[in-house]
Amino acid sequence: MHWNTVLITAVALFAIITARYFAIAGFFYWALWKRAGNLLRARKLTDIVPPAKLVRSEMRWSVVASAIYAVPGAIVLEAWKNGGTAIYMDIGEYGWPWYFASVPAYLFIHDTYFYWTHRMMHHPKIFPVMHKVHHESRQPTPWAGFSFHPTESMLGAVILPILVFIIPIHVSAILFILVLMTIVSVTNHSGYEILPDSWLRGIVGRNWISAAHHNLHHQTYTCNYALYFRFWDKIMGTDRLETEYEFLRVPADGLVAAGRNSGSTR
Ligand SMILES: [Zn+2]
Numbered sequence: 001m002h003w004n005t006v007l008i009t010a011v012a013l014f015a016i017i018t019a020r021y022f023a024i025a026g027f028f029y030w031a032l033w034k035r036a037g038n039l040l041r042a043r044k045l046t047d048i049v050p051p052a053k054l055v056r057s058e059m060r061w062s063v064v065a066s067a068i069y070a071v072p073g074a075i076v077l078e079a080w081k082n083g084g085t086a087i088y089m090d091i092g093e094y095g096w097p098w099y100f101a102s103v104p105a106y107l108f109i110h111d112t113y114f115y116w117t118h119r120m121m122h123h124p125k126i127f128p129v130m131h132k133v134h135h136e137s138r139q140p141t142p143w144a145g146f147s148f149h150p151t152e153s154m155l156g157a158v159i160l161p162i163l164v165f166i167i168p169i170h171v172s173a174i175l176f177i178l179v180l181m182t183i184v185s186v187t188n189h190s191g192y193e194i195l196p197d198s199w200l201r202g203i204v205g206r207n208w209i210s211a212a213h214h215n216l217h218h219q220t221y222t223c224n225y226a227l228y229f230r231f232w233d234k235i236m237g238t239d240r241l242e243t244e245y246e247f248l249r250v251p252a253d254g255l256v257a258a259g260r261n262s263g264s265t266r
């Protein structure tokens with residue numbers, strides 16, 4: 001591998017990752033905060049108005065994070081060009097079942113890594129160094145999606161590049177995961193819930209993390225550590241959602257019906 005090629009690729013990737021962040025975060029900031037959520041029929045989660053200074057700081061840290069993400073990304077890209085990764089081009093190589101299974105497999109492994117490294121960063125000795133920057137956004141905005149201290153960005157940046165050397169994944173599946181990851185990071189920090197209440201009360205909201213779930217992490221610090229799924233939070237007893245929001249509580253006369261449908265009254 002030629003290291004000056006890696007450097008040039010890293011600079012190009014930095015430009016692409018930054019542009020992707022500004023496009024996605026900019027869209028949601030405009031659609032939610034500038035249009036008061038009406039455009040996406042979103043529900044505002046708190047009345048806290050983040051100061052402009054905080055928004056600027058979220059942007060700055062996110063640009064730094066984009067530069068850090070670009071480095072392992074460039075190493076992967078160069079290794080891939082030389083045929084040294086498990087990223088493949090021909091779906092037939094592993095078949096359609098693996099093509100569709102590889103995405104949830106990647107998301108679950110990433111989610112597991114995120115949950116446990118995130119819990120580690122809440123250790124009182126580690127928090128002030130690695131994770132305080134991210135929690136300066138008591139009420140985050142879409143710009144907080146990548147707002148991490150460089151040490152936290154590095155910890156987060158290595159997992160997908162390691163996985164693509166080990167677990168086969170089609171090039172379109174990994175690109176899909178990268179875009180999904182950016183959208184999820186941005187929308188979960190947006191301060192507005194964009195999923196309809198019926199989804200939140202149903203199978204999607206019971207398992208998938210959205211803004212209402214992650215907003216509680218920023219407000220309380222003691223719950224909801226995961227990235228994509230509520231699985232680890234539920235297993236480890238750190239999950240909170242339904243009891244915290246009026247709009248998610250099942251109405252008293254709906255308890256019996258809900259219990260019959262889901263097998264529990266939770
Ligand atoms: Zn966060």
Ligand SMILES: [Zn+2]
Pocket residue numbers: 118122131135217
């Ligand atoms: Zn945290």
